[in-house]
Amino acid sequence: LMVPVASAFTGLFLDQVADAVEDRHYPALPAARAVPLLEGLRDAVGFLGIIVVANLVALVAYVFVTPAAPFIFWALNGYLLGREYFQLVAMRRVGRAEAKAAFRRHAGSVWLAGGLMAVPLTVPIVNMLVPVLGVATFTHLYHRLERG
Numbered sequence: 001l002m003v004p005v006a007s008a009f010t011g012l013f014l015d016q017v018a019d020a021v022e023d024r025h026y027p028a029l030p031a032a033r034a035v036p037l038l039e040g041l042r043d044a045v046g047f048l049g050i051i052v053v054a055n056l057v058a059l060v061a062y063v064f065v066t067p068a069a070p071f072i073f074w075a076l077n078g079y080l081l082g083r084e085y086f087q088l089v090a091m092r093r094v095g096r097a098e099a100k101a102a103f104r105r106h107a108g109s110v111w112l113a114g115g116l117m118a119v120p121l122t123v124p125i126v127n128m129l130v131p132v133l134g135v136a137t138f139t140h141l142y143h144r145l146e147r148g
Helices: 002-025 037-064 066-105 107-118 130-147
Strands: none
Touching: 002 066, 002 130, 037 066, 066 107, 066 130, 107 130
16 A cells, blocks of 8 residues: 555645755756646546556556565556656656656666666655655656657
């Protein structure tokens, strides 16, 4: 349940963390666009459904390839978390359609960063810091990949 919980916590403080990172490291940027509550809620519920279904399917795979289970977990959830965090950060700047296009342009880098985020989610206590660090990381990643 750590991945859905991390995802849920992201929504609670995404804007505050991303604003703090942008204020300190990208002060010339204009204010970010606020994602409307219903739009954000729809995205969160949709993403939660994807996480649950994907992890249930992976659970079946774990039975057949038990030694590889942690790597499958990290790869799958790294992709899913990376996509969600990157798109949420990007949507604040460029809207939904362009955020999805930006993800497609940088899918490899985003997946790698998401994987690096999924690993510490499996460590108790540390996993409570991951959502905050994830938002900060993906805010920097978005700006570096998209703005050069």
